[in-house]
Amino acid sequence: QLRLHESGPGLVQPSETLSLTCSLSGAYINTMTVYWGWVRQPPGKGLEWIGALYFSGSTYYNPSLESRVSIRLDTSKNELSLRLRSVTAADTALYYCPYGDGGPLGGLFDFWGQGSLVTVSS
Amino acid sequence: FILTQPHSVSESPGKTVTISCSAFGGSVVSNFVQWYQQRPGSPPTPVIFNSYRRPSGVPDRFSGSIDSSSNSASLTISGLTTEDEADYYCQSYDRSSPWVFGGGTKVTVL
Numbered sequence: 199q200l201r202l203h204e205s206g207p208g209l210v211q212p213s214e215t216l217s218l219t220c221s222l223s224g225a226y227i228n229t230m231t232v233y234w235g236w237v238r239q240p241p242g243k244g245l246e247w248i249g250a251l252y253f254s255g256s257t258y259y260n261p262s263l264e265s266r267v268s269i270r271l272d273t274s275k276n277e278l279s280l281r282l283r284s285v286t287a288a289d290t291a292l293y294y295c296p297y298g299d300g301g302p303l304g305g306l307f308d309f310w311g312q313g314s315l316v317t318v319s320s
Numbered sequence: 321f322i323l324t325q326p327h328s329v330s331e332s333p334g335k336t337v338t339i340s341c342s343a344f345g346g347s348v349v350s351n352f353v354q355w356y357q358q359r360p361g362s363p364p365t366p367v368i369f370n371s372y373r374r375p376s377g378v379p380d381r382f383s384g385s386i387d388s389s390s391n392s393a394s395l396t397i398s399g400l401t402t403e404d405e406a407d408y409y410c411q412s413y414d415r416s417s418p419w420v421f422g423g424g425t426k427v428t429v430l
Contacts, residue, residue, distance in 0.1 A: 235419065245356075245364065245409055247419035258418050294363055304413020304420075306354045306370070310363035 200224040202311030204295050210318050216285050218314055220278040220295030228273040231300045235307055236269060236280045238291035246291075251278065253300055285318045292316075321346035321414035323422035330428035335400050339425045341393040341410035346420075349386055351413040353393040358424075359406045367408075368395060397427070405429045 206218040220234070236248040249259040251269045259267050266283045278295055292315050296307035324342045331337040341353065353371045356364035366375050368384035371393060381398045393412070397404055410422040 237419075237421075244407075244424040245411075245421040247411075247417070247421060250419065260419075261417055296364075302352075302413075303415075303418035304351060304411075306366055307356075307364075307411075307419075308366060308375075310365070313363055 200309065202295055202297070202309065204293060204311045204314035206293070206314045206316055208315065208317065210285055210289075210316060211320055212286055212318055213284055216280070216282040216289060216316055216318070218280040218293055218295075218316070219275075220280075220311060222276050222278075226273075227271060227276045227278070230297070232297045233300055233305070234269070234271070234278045234295060234297050236278075237294045237296060237307070237310075238289075239294070239313070240288075240291045248280070248282075248293075250303075258303065287318050290316065290318045321412075321417065321420050323348075323410055323412060323420055325408075325410060325422040325425045327423075328426040328428065330430055331400055332430050333400050333402065336396060336398040337400060337427060339395045339397075339408055339410075339427070341395070341412075341422050343391045343393075343412065346412070346414045347391060348393045348412050349388045349391060353384065353386070354411045355382075355384060355393075355395045356409045356411065357404075357406045358409065364409060400429050402429050 201223045203221045233252045235250040249269045292313040294313045296310040322344045355368035358364040367382045407424045
């Protein structure tokens, strides 16, 4: 059974870099012809797409975050990573790493992890 | 590209509710729309994909539609139960930002 587990520091200082990982269990990440995404949800608010990485290696980012974000796949650790630089309180959110079936851009995110809460505060 | 949803809708058990998702600056007629249900404390789960299709396990009380005249998508839930109380989000595609979510609609079953 596939399982996604997002993990991170919980608390990040303003202006620092937020680093999160998404570990996959139940399959090898490099065998999945899917796209991986990062989506965040500020407390009490809606969903915001951050970026996506296709199994081909192509990456796509939300234009509003593109200058600060990078998404990578580490096949040796069977995990996806997110780095978001120069964070502010506005980056406080629950961060999810869903995946979809590798179809066209803008497609369905089939399966979601439980998310990792990140608070930006000094 | 913006997807606009009503903030909240409410209806009685057994009734039908429809949630709209209006597109501005792009098209939901020429691009697929997905719908997600998010219960409190849980991650989103899909209830409609490719505008009309239901994932396996989603009851046929959930249906999706597209209105080309208003450039909007809709999610209809019939036979409402208390289990349907949740936030619902539409999501579609725009070439400048491939995944765009609507602001979400809270469904309350009175």
